[in-house]
Amino acid sequence: MEDTKLxxxxxxxxxxxxxRDALAAIITEFVQPxxxxxxxxxxxxxxxxxxxGDSLVVKQRKGMKVRTLVxxxxxxxxxxxxxxxxxxxxxxxxxxxxxxxWDMESGEIGTLSDIRGEMAAKMRxxxxxxxxxxxxxxxxxxxxxxxxxxxxxxxxxTALEDAIDNINQTAGGVKAVVGIRSxxxxxxxxxxxxxxxxxxxxxxxxxxxxxxxxxxxxxxYGAPLIALNQQWDNPEDHNTLLPTDKILVIGNNVGxxxxxxxxxxxxxxxxxxxxxxTWLEMYQQFGLLISKAEGIHVxxxx
Numbered sequence: 001m002e003d004t005k006l007x008x009x010x011x012x013x014x015x016x017x018x019x020r021d022a023l024a025a026i027i028t029e030f031v032q033p034x035x036x037x038x039x040x041x042x043x044x045x046x047x048x049x050x051x052x053g054d055s056l057v058v059k060q061r062k063g064m065k066v067r068t069l070v071x072x073x074x075x076x077x078x079x080x081x082x083x084x085x086x087x088x089x090x091x092x093x094x095x096x097x098x099x100x101x102w103d104m105e106s107g108e109i110g111t112l113s114d115i116r117g118e119m120a121a122k123m124r125x126x127x128x129x130x131x132x133x134x135x136x137x138x139x140x141x142x143x144x145x146x147x148x149x150x151x152x153x154x155x156x157x158t159a160l161e162d163a164i165d166n167i168n169q170t171a172g173g174v175k176a177v178v179g180i181r182s183x184x185x186x187x188x189x190x191x192x193x194x195x196x197x198x199x200x201x202x203x204x205x206x207x208x209x210x211x212x213x214x215x216x217x218x219x220x221y222g223a224p225l226i227a228l229n230q231q232w233d234n235p236e237d238h239n240t241l242l243p244t245d246k247i248l249v250i251g252n253n254v255g256x257x258x259x260x261x262x263x264x265x266x267x268x269x270x271x272x273x274x275x276x277x278t279w280l281e282m283y284q285q286f287g288l289l290i291s292k293a294e295g296i297h298v299x300x301x302x
Contacts, residue, residue: 041131041257043176043226044250045288048258056088058256058291088258088287093126095119096281098270104278112280119282123263125231129241131257131288132178132228136246138290139298147293150300154186155247163249163297164221171251171295174223179247183301184227191220223249245302251295260285 041047050056063080097119103109139148146166151159160177167174177184217225231241263284270277290296 041127044131044135044178044248045255045257046253048256050258050260052261054260056090056260056287057084058289059084088256088260088289090260090285090287091130092283092285093123093130094281094283095122095126096279098277098279100273100277101275115280119280123282123284125241127286128228129231132248133243134288135248135250135290135296136243136298138293138296141300147297148300149297150302152302155183155299155301157190159299160187160247160249161221163299164223167249167251167295167297171254171292173252175250175252175254176226177220177223177247177249178226178228179299180230180242180244181227182230183244183247184225187220187225188217191217245300247299247301249297249299251292254292254295255288255290258287258289260287 060083061080062083063078065078067075069075097115099109099115104112109115141148141150149159149163164174164177219225228242230244233239233241261284263282265280265282267278267280270279
């Protein structure tokens, strides 16, 4: 009942231009898609929100070297140097929708809150698809044999453990193992069992209980597991937005995801048509920097 009254109040406010503009300002202030994107991306990469004018160049300091102490000697020193050899690759995301005055007044297309919330979700899906797809293409079978593994049908314990071992060695630990849920679910077949050191595989009660209760695992081989729900562009075309054949094993400090500036919105009426037509647009810049590609391992399922 409360939801119905809330929607009716939104619809009533949307009919009045002054109230509608005020309502849009409130929704824009409290629903920021960049917050959603940063929260998700922080599970995969270091994430930051920058403002125009902030530096987009990553500086690296070098030159500190520890030497063996020889009593009575004047020891060699090292000069500290700073290199600026990496920068963010910026891109932009934009979503723009419109509707007729009568459609909004009749409630046919929902409330302004509904539309604004769906735009925020679409923006989040876009960021997720863009960044996750970019990460899955860092390595291929052609450019490295060490950070790319190809398996048939489903991920195996051997392939996953080898990838985790590789990232533990090169990146000092695994931040996440991530893929769509259909690719991650097979891990439950072997993830609840452990080799006791003598070649005998035994079940782990806590892991087995988690599989039975949730149908998934939170960790395997010391690494956090993230199962993403597949996203589609729309019900009619039904095109997948996330890679359907890649699992990523991502190490610590391999790169950054940034949002550059706040989400900007604009809303205006086109008075040429009768009845008038309203437009609502949202746009933002974002960036990606991979500073340690060897900390990413790609498992491809064919």
